[in-house]
Amino acid sequence: MDAQSQPGGSTAPDQHVIGVDFGTLSGRAVVVRVSDGAELGTAVHEYANAVIDDRLPATGERLPPEWALQEPNDWLEVLRRAVPAAVRASGVDPNSIIAIGTDFTASTPMPVTAEGSPLCRVGGLAQRPHAYPKLWKHHAAQSQADRINALAAERGEPWLARYGGAISSEWEFAKALQILEEDPEVYAMTDRWVEAADWIVWQLCGRYVRNACTAGYKGILQDGAYPSPEYLGALNPGFADFADKLDAEIGQLGSAAGTLTAEAAALTGLPAGIPVAVGNVDAHVTAPAAKATAPGDMLAIMGTSTCHVMSSETLTEVPGMCGVVDGGIVAGLWGYEAGQSGVGDILAWYVANQVPPALHEGARAAGRSVHEHLTELAWAEPVGAHGLIALDWLGGNRSVLVDASLSGLVVGTTITTRPEELYRALVEATAFGTRVIVEAFNGAGVPVERFFAAGGLLKNRHLMQTYADVLGMPISVIASEQGPALGSAIHAAVAAGAYPDTVTAGEAMGNVEHDAYVPGPDREAYDALYREYLALHDYFGRGGSEVMRRLKAIKRAARVASTEPAEVRA
Known part of the structure; x- marks a missing residue:
């Protein structure tokens, strides 16, 4: 069907x-x-x-x-x-x-x-x-x-x-x-x-x-x-x-x-x-559905990519933000946006291309998806036991570096590294990327006081707990599996005159579980890994090495040459 x-x-x-x-x-x-x-x-x-x-x-x-x-x-x-x-x-x-x-x-x-x-x-x-x-x-x-x-x-x-x-x-x-x-x-x-x-x-x-x-x-x-x-x-x-x-x-x-x-x-x-x-963007439309419309509320819509949106009474420049728009999320407030180009996309790529058949078979035998199977294996060990740090740029960097020519990286692999350990390192990298964004907003004078989440990745409880530990903040989650569609329905109700504005409609029609995840004892261990992530982030993203950009240029030139007619190549 x-x-x-x-x-x-x-x-x-x-x-x-x-x-x-x-x-x-x-x-x-x-x-x-x-x-x-x-x-x-x-x-x-x-x-x-x-x-x-x-x-x-x-x-x-x-x-x-x-x-x-x-x-x-x-x-x-x-x-x-x-x-x-x-x-x-x-x-x-x-x-x-x-x-x-x-x-x-x-x-x-x-x-x-x-x-x-x-x-x-x-x-x-x-x-x-x-x-x-x-x-x-x-x-x-x-x-x-x-x-x-x-x-x-x-x-x-x-x-x-x-x-x-x-x-x-x-x-x-x-x-x-x-x-x-x-x-x-x-x-x-x-x-x-x-x-x-x-x-x-x-x-x-x-x-x-x-x-x-x-x-x-x-x-x-x-x-x-x-x-x-x-x-x-x-x-x-x-x-x-x-x-x-x-x-x-x-x-x-x-x-x-x-x-x-x-x-x-x-x-x-x-x-x-x-x-x-009137039309809307999937991330921004979700804010009333998650009741994340007050100044200081940052909402992360976590799917193939992650978009971070929040409203504020303050207009300022946040380095690497995707934009700030008057009324861009709700009327009367400045709406801010940042984001990560790849999150669920990265995990999907890894499962489709890097996981050996034995683990796929193990997942089927256990009656769960490969993602679930890798998660259960990976989180059975303590933070840092894999000895890995990854950069979450397999789809480029949207915030705060704003550069699609960057690419992914994993440091620390050995001949004993297991597939589930790489999977966990990639998950952790996406959490570290979100922390970079939160810290950029805090440093620019647009404080993130409450963190909300929506999207398909909420199904992975280990992933969500990792985000709470890495951010050092409680995470409230939308109590709907259809956050953007619910948000669009809320906007439709306002367009029909059933409610005076989207905030009022969201209070009546939205649904959220407050503080569903709170930071646990792994917070300090993740702080240490985050410092290593940040060092790699700045080195490869802020001019320490241009190798990622050079490799993409080489790849592009080779692909273009391979598609040219033989007489042109000659």
Whole structure:
């Protein structure tokens, strides 16, 4: 089956909303009761094309290193399949559903025509990689990001400080500049450069509304303006008018972008005319669902990557932050974002590529997943017994170094090192990376007073306890397995007028277990390992050695050469 449904639900004449979370590999829908946030039914649809990072499906063409694309039809199938399945699973009358809200990975931008057709679906362009949406973890625009940052610093562009001094290769401008410089024909055909979060809302309500969250964090919209044409033209003369491709109405979070069209109603099985909430980012939309909206509350959404968001009454520069946006999470507060490019992705890579068959067989014999099996083996020993330190940069570094050209590292391996020990070292590295981010915020005068967590990694209790020990802070966890989808449902309830704002709605509909994990006796042992991590972090990340960047350049050159026709190589 392409959707997994959760049974249960209610037939009472309550009002309901539906939240749809578009993740990296799948989309999920959840039906939620407006009065108390009860989750009555959910369904998941896996993307047929998953992440396009090896070969282009239309041609079989090998993609260069660091590419990550997606197919928009996969997202529409979530609306077609998961939404009706969630409603069926809930048992509610579809006519009791008063609004729909959505969230998306970000930055996942795409080139479209003026009418919103993705260029990869325009005649003849399915063979052009740059015509496809670039997933958040497309890191092939690092050279463009480097130039964006260097020129902004040279010119003293005022917006640069709002992004911790550096724009990521994951964000909109670097990815668009890459298209201009590598496929100018596709760039010229791009009428609009649209975040997937806004494109899916466009498909639902027939109106293009650019949400304030992605516009601010991923699109360099600060104080109502994008970077100037003079600055953009200095990057590349053909880029001077790029902001014109971003021009759109800015929708505030929790407001309605429009109402569900008849076509979208037929696609989803929902009532036509219900409000469609303004789009949002999967991390930021989760804050009300976790009741983590007060100043000092940092929420980590822990999945394939981890995004750290928090609100504050203070506007300041946090080195290496992804951005600070007025009302970027909740109205009336400055919303901050930081993050790690790889967390669950790192563990998934390790299990898929580095774990020997005997351990896979041992996991099956024990009746548990390989992740569970490795965890039980690894945490049977005391902290530091593996003698390892790892750097969690297998997907580059998003915060605080903001450099996708960095890579992973493990120090301390011997001929006696076991697979479960490496697994634990990788988990610990992600916890150390989060501590670097927390300390950066504390040091910049935006104190992290309470730490909250959401996402799929909450299932691993040893991992969560490790984070509490490494951070030296209690961790409160969202009491929902569908945090972003619940957050989208909360925003839908506000868009429908059921609550005055997302904080009030979150108090009624959100669910959190306070201080689910508290620091234990391993805290001091982890402090010692963290000092070693920090030494490696600064040496390889702050100029002590350029070996990681050189190796990536060598890899890229070799891969590009291997895909060139023989006559070109000759």
